[in-house]
Amino acid sequence: NNQVSIRSSCGRVFIPYHKSIDCLTLDVKSINVIHIPPRESYSVQAKVELSSADTVYFSPVDSIQSEKSIVISPSLLHINNYTTYLEVYNPHDYSYTLPMNTLLARVTHTPYEMHSCLLFDTFRETLSVSLQHHIFNTIELEQKPSETSNRIDKLITHIKNVQEQQQLRLILQQHMKIFDISKITQANTHIQHTINSGDSLPVSSRPYPRTIEQRRELQDEIQKMTQTNQIRPSNSLWSSPVIIHKKKDGGIRFLVDYRKLNSVTKKDCFPQPTTEDLLHRLGGHRFYTKLNLKSSKANFQVNPVKCSIAVQEIDFLSHTINEQCVKPNGDKIKAIVDLPTPKTLKEANEFLGKINWYRKFIPNFARIAAPLHKVTNKTKHHRHEFKWGPDQQQSFNEFKRLLTTYPLFLEYPDSSTPFVLTTDASNIGIGGILRQDTPNGTKINYFKSRMLDDTERKYDTIEQEALAIFWCLSELRSYIGDSDFIIETDHKPLENFHKKQINNK
Template identity: 70%
Template sequence: MIDTGATHSFITQGALSTLYHSAIPPCDRTAQLGDGQTMLKIVGEVQLLLQFDQVFTRLNVLVVKTMNTDFILGSDWCTSNAARIDYEKNQVSIRSYNGRIFIPYHKCIDSLTLDVKSINVIHIPPRESYTVQAKVEISSADTVFFSPIDATQSNKSILMSPSLLHINNYTTYLEIYNPHNYTCTLPMNTLLGHVTHTPYHVHSCLLFDTPSRSSSLSYQHPIINTIEIEPASSTTSKTIDKLLAHIQTVQDQQQLRFILQQHKKFFDLSNVTQANTHIQHTINTGDSLPISSRPYPRTVEQRRELQDEIQKMLQTNQIRPSNSPWSSPVIIHKKKDGGIRFLVDYRKLNSVTKKDSFPQPTTEELLHRLGGHCFYTKLDLKSGYFQLPIHETDKEKTAFITQDGLWEFNVLPLGIMNGPPTFQRTMHNLLGHGRWDYVMVYLDDILIFSRSFNEHKKHLNEILSILAKANFQVNPDKCSIAVQEIDFLSHTINEQFIKPNGNKITAILDLPAPTTLKEANEFLGKINWYRKFIPDFARIAAPLHKVTNKTKRHRHEFKWGPDQQHSFDEFKRILTTYPLFLEYPDLSTPFILTTDASDIGIGGILRQDTPNGTKINYFKSRVLDDTERKYDTIEKEALTIFWCISELRSYIDILPQIITVKHCKGAHNTAADYISRHFPPSTSINVNPSTINVTHDDWPIGDSSWSEEEPRPQREQFMQSSILNNTCIRNAVINTEINAVTARAQAKLQAQPSSSTANTSSTSTTSQSTCSSSPTTNQLHDFSLSRIRSEQAHGATIQQIIQQIRNNRRYESFILQAGILYKLVGRDNTTLKLVYAPSKLIPELMAAYHDHSLSGHFGIGRTWSTLRDTYYWPRMKDTIISYIKSCSKCSQFNVDRHKPPGFLQPIQPPNDVFQILGMDWWGPTTTSRSGNRYVLVVTDRLSGYVFAKASPTNTAQDTARILMEEIILVHGSPDIIITDQGTHFKNELLQAISNLVGCQHIFSTPYHPQTNGQTERWNATFVTQIAKYCNTDQNNWDTFLPSIVYAYNHAL
């Protein structure tokens, strides 16, 4: 607004918050309005840059909290720009360097009408709704009303609906529907409609998207509905912006913002509301007489806190004064932040209330429905219970009493019986019918899930419309809109898998060892929530059940012993080392259920063998009761099958099943009898011990001989060993822990980037001092505990030591466990238990830890440091030295880097990892099959950790893209980046990124690569390592790059 009578220019804080501006210095001034009485509080002064056409003007603006308009241009601006107002032509002219420019103005903003035109040529596919970008003659607007032109719709055979638009940088987005069976084309600058100031009543309609719509050229008006629109508050707008901040695509963000702004009341928490539903909570107490209780004693301070809470609820109409014959006392719980939680003790009322048995969905049922969906929206209803009304005749039964009075609830209170069923019934009636495939409700948590973004927009708009119509409100801080990974019911979910919520895992890890029965039950309850992720859960938890399954009479006998502590530590170890996730089923592949039984418990593993590898779908186990432990082995196996299939029906009923059981005489017949009587004919039984070798030998459910120190097989070993043909998993990234004796070398041999297929088994025929001649062939070796036990049985030296141990001869440096001989070695005040490697396995171990692509053909030091913490054999280092010195590939490509000693100038190391990074391009080299010729290398100065990414080119854009996407957005911003002075580093783009993320970019001295020597040294290292694996054409070098980087970093 231009106000020539104002001495200064003014802007409101709300309008200023939408603009980029400098910091506002504090100011203690006031301004007087023209009436001579009203005063405005000035909170500061800021300089703004105004744009009129192509002319920019600067002015100082006073900032006020609120006015009747957002922005006033006063006489100070008019004077400095020599403004002239032409009332006849309705235009303002201001001075510019090219003469005067003329700006049209409108006396009333409500009458302002602007054209909306297409920016580019638009091709709309048949029978599809298409989002197009359009231009408007206004720079920005929060909400304007769009009216389509009938002539354009009729001439172009398209449909557009009246809608609310958001304008930014002279552009907006709107939906156009093509109802015909052919593609519709709109030329550039097609006039689509007009935008005006948003009225308080807006006509709206839905775009036609049904396939039955007529394809004639005649245009038919859609059915028009009238809705009321209120301007969004600045707080609500900020809330919507925060919810959409993660959306990267501008068009997607605009479309979602349009949907949310249509339902802005849904996110406005300035006024507490009650839902308008057909269901009101009732309290059926039958013919019971009213129950009255006295208030609990309170201190003066507690009475004051209670009264404050009651006043808040009175102001929001959640309660009202009461004359009820019913009364229940109030309970106060202190919150962590010092506040109080207001609860009513309804136990006496609940004891005479008839129960409502409306079904509650289970967590497993809900999580099972989410597989294969890409976009998720979670809505958390604000104080969900307090939004539901209670039946008028039953309000008196909710009455609560304090020392200061009697009140009753107008809404559903917490702690009252049948509250959850009422809430679930309400949400089911609103959202449940016909929407099973894209929305689920668990009390006040609503999850919308879709397979595509366009589908998700429709689902989101539909659900928000229903909830907004029912007058529900959400808690925006707990909502997530259109994300691709969501936390729901203490689990983290995405398209492919489900895993435990990281915060919940941290809470379990922070628990100290229990000292009371209550603490033990608390730990067991929390860990039990994630039992489906933990193999062999029942056996590990058996000692805990032993001391917690106490009757009330024997609870005082609780005792936390060594067995319980071992189980406690074992669970914490699994939570920090196992890859805890389950994959959603592939509906094109049968399930394989592997079962096993022991004297302690029974269990099964549900998996699928897919072309992309093995999918673990579920771990299931439980402890046997006293009666079941008396079953013989055959009955236990049959019970295991019957129980596992019964528990996993929601999975396996949809596909054929193959049941793999531990082999024992008669188990096949007994299990088959169970299957034939209780399960569908698509179920088949496979009694084949070779396919469950890991479950039988290396992963026992009830083998009590396992100790904490003994290495246990990892999840990867089971997944790989379960493959029926023992084929390799290509391009796998295997997590190999040092204490996983049976998985480490096996994982190295099974992650091959080459196209060759690994043999089912291989035994090296080379001597201990001769390297394999075919290092690029990643063979599959068997390093399982059963193989080690078998090979040790044929070793004369090992058998001699074992025999002497069995003859009670004392050997302090050796130990025999589960038939396997271990060497005890003291290192760093810790005793390590190393597997005594039989002589037949030594060549295979050398091939695994040196020749394999995940080992990288590295030198003596790294190979020795990797093997020495896992295996032992006499003269081990001499064997390694001899083997590597005889390696033809190492001899061919390694170079001597020893230089004569001189004056050293050490570089001061950084204080933390990722503080200083060195970056350099390597190349060009032979073009790979993927078209790559260069490698961008980034090295951490402190840890030496390396990132390397292959690229077809090494331009400044490539550098910026890889640095942002692979480094900064994944690991955070470093303090310093060191590079050479190449044009791909020394450019404005990289400088802008450095300024944006706040890191210092340092250039090395010209012709002095030693400045960035750590990165340069890696370049020389990986060139020789890759050369050892490349084919003769050297066009597959980028295939081995990730393996070389992995081997290098793993050996740090």
């Protein structure tokens, strides 16, 4: 009868096939050269002379299947910005290549008022395929791209090369479950985690006091985590209080205060890299990928909004990194620049702590910060002695000016070029600049400086200048290593410093 019968609680609905459709038919051609592995399906990006459409009827041309023996199943497709994606199957035992601009199919723009269409009007026995395929008359409902697919597309929209973008899309789609945050997923493992507390007695802490509203939020979160098998009821002598922290986006971060448990836990010995080590390791790479876990303590789902895939510049540990250099994160710099003039010892220390994080980008940091140290070197009981004067305000303004003055970046070392270390000393502090003189110009690698303590300020000039060299070399050994380097100093007596015989080896 050429109709579909749908039975529901409301009765039976009959939908007839449309055998003749007066619609616009357009060619679908491949955008790039396609290499299809043997016995595998490949999602091919194709172009069509239609800007966008949610539902179009797609039918492969006879030649692509009969002559090239490539299988393409008819379906309803989604077109966006003159492009669409087709699933192509290679039934052979060898790889097959489709040239650019290969005519793959034709699409028929289906009117929105239509509810059904005939996907297979006839059965063609001329389809020549090395494998036997059984083709059935089916109705395929094409859904709009899922939220997970949209998240994946957003992660790779910055890639300009269409073929590279498609290759990366296929890789991410193979692991689509990781980007699906619609429900909580768990990793199945037989590993049992053990916390070594030695011979310590069980540690138990009472819950923190909360308002009725806070208790309700906590109970809702516990119930949600119990239903998703993230936690389970327990009867134990060990217990730690829970802390509910509100996120910036309005969500809830479920935290547990394990400080008492940590105090009786036997520590594992594992070398942790410093921030400088991590930033140094990332230098010289062209592409960066960052996967941010949605809840690192509970599962291994990623948070797509905070992920970056194959980008050429990335934010990492309050820094912005690319192939050539590392620079302060723009948002962090803006937060420092927007700080008002400190009025208390706490506010002054907070500013000094924030600016100290980027001291390697600022030449003569110790000298500029000296007035701030004069008023912040106070204990808690002497905080009432804090006084902000003109010298401190000048230092405060100078730091803000330097943080907003271009250039504010450090370039990664070039292994083929020797280092040049320029050092200097004064009665206030010592410092140095590590650079490389390349054919393309000077590369600044690092700024180092610190204040002298009371004992060091009593040194002779030659001793202070020598201390500057020794301290800078010690601090920058992870950069210099065994490389050749040149030391520049404005103190003439140190010229033969390295030639003097050492008697106390």
